Amino acid sequence: MxxxxxxxxxxxxxxxxxxxxxxxxxxxxxxxxxxxxxxxxxxxxxxxxxxxxxxxxxxxxxxxxxxxxxxxxxxxxxxxxxxxxxxxxxxxxxxxxxxxxxxxxxxxxxxxxxxxxxxxxxxxxxxxxxxxxxxxxxxxxxxxxxxxxxxxxxxxxxxxxxxxxxxxxxxxxxxxxxxxxxxxxxxxxxxxxxxxxxxQKSPIAVQIAKRGFYVAADMEYHKAFAYMNEVFARLCTTEDAKEGVAAFMEKRKPVWKER
Incomplete structure (x- = not known):
């Protein structure tokens, strides 16, 4: 382009x-x-x-x-x-x-x-x-x-x-x-x-964090917590989340799957 x-x-x-x-x-x-x-x-x-x-x-x-x-x-x-x-x-x-x-x-x-x-x-x-x-x-x-x-x-x-x-x-x-x-x-x-x-961070974790931050910024205080908890729960189901936790436990560098 x-x-x-x-x-x-x-x-x-x-x-x-x-x-x-x-x-x-x-x-x-x-x-x-x-x-x-x-x-x-x-x-x-x-x-x-x-x-x-x-x-x-x-x-x-x-x-x-x-x-x-x-x-x-x-x-x-x-x-x-x-x-x-x-x-x-x-x-x-x-x-x-x-x-x-x-x-x-x-x-x-x-x-x-x-x-x-x-x-x-x-x-x-x-x-x-x-x-x-x-x-x-x-x-x-x-x-x-x-x-x-x-x-x-x-x-x-x-x-x-x-x-x-x-x-x-x-x-x-x-x-x-x-x-x-x-x-x-x-x-x-x-x-x-x-x-x-x-x-070098998990791309999906970074992107979900950014989107969640901007959406929650315009919410009422207690509603923002509820929304971000849903965001976190969805993030925990991703392959990158599982890989990140496994890499931490195994003391190695994570290999992000970007999904």
């Missing part, structure tokens, strides 16, 4: 890397990029050779948001359809079975920050900065703030939405937007190594 705005690579370690490839435009979202990113994510989710997906940006920055030049001349109805397309990749990540890791360097702003927050996990360079910056040009990040608020909570999300400041990587980590922060020169290797470790 070919792409004009992305680079997609699948490694032998079951890790796929998707690179936003508009470096001269700071990897800003356009209609083609949004559509291609959605298509690539769905294709990789369906690819049996892929277990983990890493998203990164080409050039100096991860993603500086949306290319606002596309706004011109659109009616309100057209603008609504357009912004929904920009946000579709963010929604898609939460609907996927396989985990997605953001590899963040430079600036991740506006929809770029939303993309980082929408990813299941995130690793960033010490020099990276992230923020909901659209308020500074008379717009707002009411779409990207949704995944951001799931990570940082209401008050911090509102502060980010209303003030539009860029957070340093360490502060973003402290607020829950980033899992790990590493020296910039180590980011590529650290992200790939981290993804490779996750790719």
């Amino acid at each position: 070919s792409y004009e705005t992305l680079l997609v690579e699948v490694g032998e370690n079951h890790v796929a890397t998707v690179t936003l490839n508009r470096p001269n435009q700071l990897n800003t979202f356009t209609t083609p990029l949004a559509d291609e990113l959605t298509r690539a994510l769905k294709a990789l989710d369906a690819d049996p050779t892929v277990r983990v997906i890493v998203i990164k940006g080409a050039g100096k920055h991860f993603c500086a948001g949306i290319d606002v030049s596309e706004m011109s001349g659109k009616t309100p109805m057209e603008l609504r359809a357009w912004i929904e397309r920009m946000e579709t990749p963010l929604v898609t990540i939460g609907e996927m079975n396989k985990p997605v890791i953001a590899q963040v360097h430079g600036v991740a702003a506006a929809n770029g920050a939303g993309l980082v927050a929408a990813c299941d996990l995130a690793i960033a360079a010490e020099t990276a900065r992230i923020g909901l910056t659209a308020i500074n040009v008379g717009l707002n990040c009411v779409g990207p703030v949704i995944p951001v608020s799931k990570s940082v909570g209401r008050k911090i999300a509102l502060e980010m939405l209303l003030y539009g400041e860029l957070l340093e990587a360490k502060e973003a980590q402290a607020r829950g937007l980033i899992n790990r922060v590493v020296p910039a020169e180590e980011l590529e290797k650290a992200a790939q190594d981290w993804a490779a470790v996750l790719a």
Whole structure:
């Protein structure tokens, strides 16, 4: 499958890397990029050779948001359809079975920050900065703030939405937007190594855990426990669960059957 705005690579370690490839435009979202990113994510989710997906940006920055030049001349109805397309990749990540890791360097702003927050996990360079910056040009990040608020909570999300400041990587980590922060020169290797470790886990256990987590997140407290107990019971019937327990008892490395 070919792409004009992305680079997609699948490694032998079951890790796929998707690179936003508009470096001269700071990897800003356009209609083609949004559509291609959605298509690539769905294709990789369906690819049996892929277990983990890493998203990164080409050039100096991860993603500086949306290319606002596309706004011109659109009616309100057209603008609504357009912004929904920009946000579709963010929604898609939460609907996927396989985990997605953001590899963040430079600036991740506006929809770029939303993309980082929408990813299941995130690793960033010490020099990276992230923020909901659209308020500074008379717009707002009411779409990207949704995944951001799931990570940082209401008050911090509102502060980010209303003030539009860029957070340093360490502060973003402290607020829950980033899992790990590493020296910039180590980011590529650290992200790939981290993804490779996750790719060695039972694929079916990882995927069931991710789907269960997102479904339970929107449930009432006691109902979430009931749902997750059902998820666990189903997981226990899989071949991977039986193999994992047997390998543990026999003190050997498991051989996942992926079923």
